[in-house]
Amino acid sequence: MTHTHPAIHLNRAAVAYAGRRVLDDFSLDITPGERVAVIGPSGAGKTTLFRLIAGLVKPAEGEAVTLGRDTRQLRGRALARLRREVGFLHQQDNLVPQLRVVHNVLMGRLGHWWLPQALLSLLWPQQIARARAALERVELGDKLWSLPDELSGGQQQRVAVARLVVQQPRLVLADEPVSALDLRLGREIITLLCDLAIHERVTLVVNLHTLDLLQGHFERVIALCDGRLFWQGPPEAIDQTLLRALYGAEYRALHLDEVALPGQSADTPDDDTRA
Helix, strand or coil, X not given: CCCCCCXXXXXXXXXXXXXXXXXXXXEEEECCCCEEEEXXXXXXXXXXXXXXXXXXCCCCEEEEEECCEEHHHCCHHHHHHHHHHEEEECCCCCCCCCCCHHHXXXXXXXXXXXXXXHHHHHHCCCCHHHHHHHHHHCCCHHHCCCCHHHCCHHHHHHHHXXXXXXXXXXXXXXXXXXXXXCXXXXXXXXXXXXXXXXXXXXXXXXXXXXXXXXXXXXXXXXXXXXXXXXXXXXXXHCCHHXXXXXXXXXXXXXXXXXXXXXXXXXXXCCCCEEC
Protein backbone atom coordinates (compact mmCIF):
# COMPACT_ATOMS: atom_id res chain seq x y z
CA MET A 1 0.00 0.00 0.00
CA THR A 2 1.49 3.35 -1.05
CA HIS A 3 1.39 6.29 1.32
CA THR A 4 0.14 9.52 -0.22
CA HIS A 5 0.81 12.87 1.40
CA PRO A 6 -2.23 15.13 1.74
CA ALA A 7 -2.74 17.82 -0.89
CA ILE A 8 -3.72 20.11 2.00
CA HIS A 9 -2.65 19.66 5.61
CA LEU A 10 -3.70 22.16 8.29
CA ASN A 11 -2.65 21.50 11.86
CA ARG A 12 -4.22 23.73 14.53
CA ALA A 13 -3.82 26.69 12.19
CA ALA A 14 -4.96 30.18 13.21
CA VAL A 15 -5.28 33.41 11.21
CA ALA A 16 -5.80 36.77 12.86
CA TYR A 17 -6.65 40.19 11.39
CA ALA A 18 -6.20 43.25 13.62
CA GLY A 19 -5.95 40.99 16.64
CA ARG A 20 -9.19 39.11 15.88
CA ARG A 21 -9.08 35.37 15.18
CA VAL A 22 -10.75 34.73 11.83
CA LEU A 23 -9.66 31.07 11.84
CA ASP A 24 -8.76 29.29 15.04
CA ASP A 25 -7.44 25.84 15.97
CA PHE A 26 -8.18 24.60 12.46
CA SER A 27 -7.05 21.08 11.54
CA LEU A 28 -7.87 19.47 8.21
CA ASP A 29 -6.44 17.02 5.67
CA ILE A 30 -7.59 16.82 2.04
CA THR A 31 -6.25 14.00 -0.11
CA PRO A 32 -4.94 14.45 -3.68
CA GLY A 33 -7.77 14.36 -6.21
CA GLU A 34 -10.50 14.79 -3.60
CA ARG A 35 -13.51 17.01 -4.38
CA VAL A 36 -14.56 18.98 -1.31
CA ALA A 37 -17.31 21.56 -0.77
CA VAL A 38 -17.01 24.20 1.96
CA ILE A 39 -20.19 25.65 3.48
CA GLY A 40 -21.08 27.93 6.36
CA PRO A 41 -22.73 31.25 7.26
CA SER A 42 -21.41 34.68 6.30
CA GLY A 43 -18.26 35.59 8.21
CA ALA A 44 -17.47 31.96 9.06
CA GLY A 45 -13.92 32.28 7.67
CA LYS A 46 -14.37 30.41 4.36
CA THR A 47 -12.52 32.92 2.16
CA THR A 48 -9.75 33.24 4.76
CA LEU A 49 -9.40 29.44 4.70
CA PHE A 50 -8.86 29.58 0.95
CA ARG A 51 -6.28 32.36 1.30
CA LEU A 52 -4.46 30.34 3.96
CA ILE A 53 -4.35 27.24 1.75
CA ALA A 54 -3.04 29.28 -1.20
CA GLY A 55 -0.25 30.83 0.85
CA LEU A 56 -1.74 34.33 0.50
CA VAL A 57 -1.83 34.62 4.29
CA LYS A 58 0.47 32.91 6.78
CA PRO A 59 -0.81 31.14 9.88
CA ALA A 60 -0.32 33.08 13.11
CA GLU A 61 -0.19 29.71 14.88
CA GLY A 62 -0.06 26.10 13.78
CA GLU A 63 0.96 24.96 10.32
CA ALA A 64 -0.43 25.09 6.78
CA VAL A 65 1.10 22.69 4.25
CA THR A 66 -0.14 22.92 0.66
CA LEU A 67 1.03 20.45 -2.00
CA GLY A 68 3.80 19.35 0.35
CA ARG A 69 5.10 22.87 1.08
CA ASP A 70 4.95 24.59 4.46
CA THR A 71 3.55 28.00 3.50
CA ARG A 72 5.22 29.69 6.50
CA GLN A 73 8.61 29.03 4.91
CA LEU A 74 7.80 30.15 1.35
CA ARG A 75 9.28 33.33 -0.13
CA GLY A 76 10.04 34.61 -3.61
CA ARG A 77 10.40 31.95 -6.27
CA ALA A 78 9.28 29.12 -3.98
CA LEU A 79 6.02 30.97 -3.28
CA ALA A 80 5.61 31.74 -7.01
CA ARG A 81 6.02 28.02 -7.81
CA LEU A 82 3.26 27.11 -5.36
CA ARG A 83 0.90 29.73 -6.81
CA ARG A 84 1.55 28.36 -10.30
CA GLU A 85 0.25 25.00 -9.08
CA VAL A 86 -2.82 26.48 -7.34
CA GLY A 87 -5.66 27.66 -9.58
CA PHE A 88 -8.12 30.22 -8.21
CA LEU A 89 -11.67 30.79 -9.42
CA HIS A 90 -13.44 33.73 -7.79
CA GLN A 91 -17.01 34.96 -7.48
CA GLN A 92 -16.18 37.49 -10.18
CA ASP A 93 -14.43 35.85 -13.11
CA ASN A 94 -11.51 38.34 -13.04
CA LEU A 95 -11.28 38.57 -16.81
CA VAL A 96 -9.48 41.62 -18.20
CA PRO A 97 -12.24 43.41 -20.13
CA GLN A 98 -9.85 45.13 -22.59
CA LEU A 99 -8.31 41.81 -23.68
CA ARG A 100 -9.88 39.25 -25.98
CA VAL A 101 -10.92 35.83 -24.71
CA VAL A 102 -7.78 34.17 -26.12
CA HIS A 103 -5.55 36.50 -24.06
CA ASN A 104 -7.61 35.93 -20.92
CA VAL A 105 -7.40 32.17 -21.32
CA LEU A 106 -3.64 32.23 -21.93
CA MET A 107 -3.12 34.17 -18.70
CA GLY A 108 -3.25 30.73 -17.14
CA ARG A 109 0.18 30.14 -18.72
CA LEU A 110 1.88 33.25 -17.29
CA GLY A 111 3.40 31.33 -14.41
CA HIS A 112 4.99 28.93 -16.91
CA TRP A 113 6.45 31.54 -19.30
CA TRP A 114 9.53 33.73 -19.20
CA LEU A 115 8.75 37.45 -19.16
CA PRO A 116 9.63 38.02 -22.87
CA GLN A 117 7.20 35.31 -23.95
CA ALA A 118 4.47 36.74 -21.69
CA LEU A 119 4.95 40.23 -23.15
CA LEU A 120 5.01 38.86 -26.70
CA SER A 121 1.75 37.05 -26.07
CA LEU A 122 0.05 40.38 -25.36
CA LEU A 123 0.94 41.49 -28.89
CA TRP A 124 0.24 38.17 -30.57
CA PRO A 125 -1.15 35.30 -28.49
CA GLN A 126 1.25 32.40 -28.00
CA GLN A 127 -0.07 28.84 -27.99
CA ILE A 128 -3.39 29.70 -29.66
CA ALA A 129 -4.13 26.00 -30.26
CA ARG A 130 -3.89 25.36 -26.50
CA ALA A 131 -6.33 28.20 -25.80
CA ARG A 132 -8.75 27.00 -28.49
CA ALA A 133 -8.67 23.42 -27.13
CA ALA A 134 -9.41 24.70 -23.61
CA LEU A 135 -12.32 26.79 -24.87
CA GLU A 136 -13.70 23.81 -26.78
CA ARG A 137 -13.71 21.84 -23.51
CA VAL A 138 -16.08 24.47 -22.05
CA GLU A 139 -18.09 24.68 -25.31
CA LEU A 140 -16.83 28.15 -26.25
CA GLY A 141 -14.52 27.28 -29.11
CA ASP A 142 -16.13 29.95 -31.31
CA LYS A 143 -15.44 32.77 -28.81
CA LEU A 144 -11.64 32.83 -29.16
CA TRP A 145 -11.49 36.43 -30.43
CA SER A 146 -14.49 37.83 -28.53
CA LEU A 147 -14.22 40.49 -25.85
CA PRO A 148 -15.49 39.58 -22.35
CA ASP A 149 -18.35 42.11 -22.45
CA GLU A 150 -19.71 40.32 -25.52
CA LEU A 151 -20.30 37.23 -23.36
CA SER A 152 -22.97 36.38 -20.80
CA GLY A 153 -22.06 35.94 -17.14
CA GLY A 154 -22.12 32.16 -17.48
CA GLN A 155 -19.90 32.30 -20.56
CA GLN A 156 -17.42 34.58 -18.79
CA GLN A 157 -17.14 32.07 -15.94
CA ARG A 158 -16.60 29.31 -18.50
CA VAL A 159 -13.69 31.34 -19.91
CA ALA A 160 -12.27 31.44 -16.38
CA VAL A 161 -12.55 27.63 -16.23
CA ALA A 162 -10.74 27.41 -19.59
CA ARG A 163 -7.98 29.56 -18.07
CA LEU A 164 -7.64 26.91 -15.34
CA VAL A 165 -7.40 24.21 -18.02
CA VAL A 166 -4.36 25.87 -19.61
CA GLN A 167 -2.81 26.62 -16.23
CA GLN A 168 -2.78 22.89 -15.37
CA PRO A 169 -2.84 23.37 -11.59
CA ARG A 170 -2.62 20.51 -9.12
CA LEU A 171 -5.13 22.21 -6.80
CA VAL A 172 -8.15 24.38 -7.67
CA LEU A 173 -9.70 26.69 -5.08
CA ALA A 174 -13.07 28.04 -6.21
CA ASP A 175 -14.39 30.75 -3.86
CA GLU A 176 -18.14 31.13 -4.45
CA PRO A 177 -17.62 30.76 -8.20
CA VAL A 178 -21.34 30.63 -9.08
CA SER A 179 -23.00 32.98 -6.58
CA ALA A 180 -23.61 35.57 -9.35
CA LEU A 181 -25.28 32.96 -11.62
CA ASP A 182 -28.70 31.36 -11.59
CA LEU A 183 -29.05 27.77 -10.42
CA ARG A 184 -28.96 26.20 -13.90
CA LEU A 185 -25.79 28.04 -14.93
CA GLY A 186 -24.26 27.45 -11.52
CA ARG A 187 -24.83 23.73 -11.89
CA GLU A 188 -23.11 23.80 -15.30
CA ILE A 189 -20.01 25.53 -13.90
CA ILE A 190 -19.77 23.16 -10.90
CA THR A 191 -20.10 20.20 -13.29
CA LEU A 192 -17.29 21.62 -15.46
CA LEU A 193 -15.04 22.06 -12.42
CA CYS A 194 -15.71 18.54 -11.16
CA ASP A 195 -15.13 17.06 -14.62
CA LEU A 196 -11.82 18.95 -14.76
CA ALA A 197 -10.87 17.59 -11.34
CA ILE A 198 -11.71 14.01 -12.30
CA HIS A 199 -10.06 13.97 -15.73
CA GLU A 200 -6.92 15.87 -14.71
CA ARG A 201 -6.71 14.29 -11.22
CA VAL A 202 -6.83 17.73 -9.66
CA THR A 203 -7.77 18.40 -6.03
CA LEU A 204 -10.85 20.65 -5.94
CA VAL A 205 -12.12 22.74 -3.02
CA VAL A 206 -15.24 24.83 -3.65
CA ASN A 207 -16.82 27.41 -1.34
CA LEU A 208 -20.56 27.01 -2.00
CA HIS A 209 -23.23 29.55 -1.17
CA THR A 210 -25.96 27.50 -2.88
CA LEU A 211 -26.42 24.15 -1.17
CA ASP A 212 -28.56 22.79 -4.03
CA LEU A 213 -25.27 22.30 -5.91
CA LEU A 214 -23.95 19.67 -3.48
CA GLN A 215 -25.92 16.93 -5.22
CA GLY A 216 -23.76 14.40 -7.04
CA HIS A 217 -20.55 16.43 -7.23
CA PHE A 218 -18.55 16.25 -4.00
CA GLU A 219 -17.08 13.48 -1.91
CA ARG A 220 -16.94 15.47 1.31
CA VAL A 221 -18.46 18.61 2.80
CA ILE A 222 -16.66 20.79 5.35
CA ALA A 223 -18.76 23.20 7.43
CA LEU A 224 -17.24 26.29 9.09
CA CYS A 225 -18.74 28.41 11.83
CA ASP A 226 -17.05 31.26 13.72
CA GLY A 227 -13.66 30.42 12.25
CA ARG A 228 -13.71 26.81 13.39
CA LEU A 229 -14.36 23.45 11.79
CA PHE A 230 -17.98 22.77 12.79
CA TRP A 231 -18.70 19.54 10.92
CA GLN A 232 -17.41 17.34 8.12
CA GLY A 233 -18.83 14.32 6.37
CA PRO A 234 -20.39 13.03 3.14
CA PRO A 235 -23.03 15.22 1.46
CA GLU A 236 -25.66 12.54 2.09
CA ALA A 237 -25.26 12.99 5.85
CA ILE A 238 -26.40 16.65 5.83
CA ASP A 239 -29.88 17.21 7.23
CA GLN A 240 -32.02 20.18 8.25
CA THR A 241 -31.07 19.81 11.91
CA LEU A 242 -27.40 20.25 11.05
CA LEU A 243 -28.15 23.25 8.81
CA ARG A 244 -30.20 24.98 11.54
CA ALA A 245 -27.34 24.56 14.01
CA LEU A 246 -24.75 25.72 11.45
CA TYR A 247 -26.51 28.75 9.96
CA GLY A 248 -28.46 29.97 12.99
CA ALA A 249 -30.24 33.25 12.19
CA GLU A 250 -29.38 32.91 8.46
CA TYR A 251 -31.28 29.62 8.14
CA ARG A 252 -34.65 31.18 7.31
CA ALA A 253 -33.22 34.13 5.35
CA LEU A 254 -31.43 31.71 3.01
CA HIS A 255 -34.58 29.53 2.68
CA LEU A 256 -32.55 26.48 3.66
CA ASP A 257 -35.73 24.63 4.63
CA GLU A 258 -36.47 24.50 0.88
CA VAL A 259 -33.07 23.14 -0.21
CA ALA A 260 -33.04 19.74 -1.89
CA LEU A 261 -30.42 17.91 0.18
CA PRO A 262 -28.43 15.00 -1.32
CA GLY A 263 -29.60 12.43 1.21
CA GLN A 264 -33.13 13.51 1.97
CA SER A 265 -34.86 11.16 -0.46
CA ALA A 266 -32.96 8.15 0.86
CA ASP A 267 -32.80 6.54 4.28
CA THR A 268 -29.31 7.62 5.16
CA PRO A 269 -27.72 6.53 8.45
CA ASP A 270 -26.72 9.30 10.80
CA ASP A 271 -22.97 8.99 10.39
CA ASP A 272 -21.95 12.62 10.54
CA THR A 273 -18.73 13.52 12.28
CA ARG A 274 -18.53 16.42 14.70
CA ALA A 275 -15.15 18.05 14.42
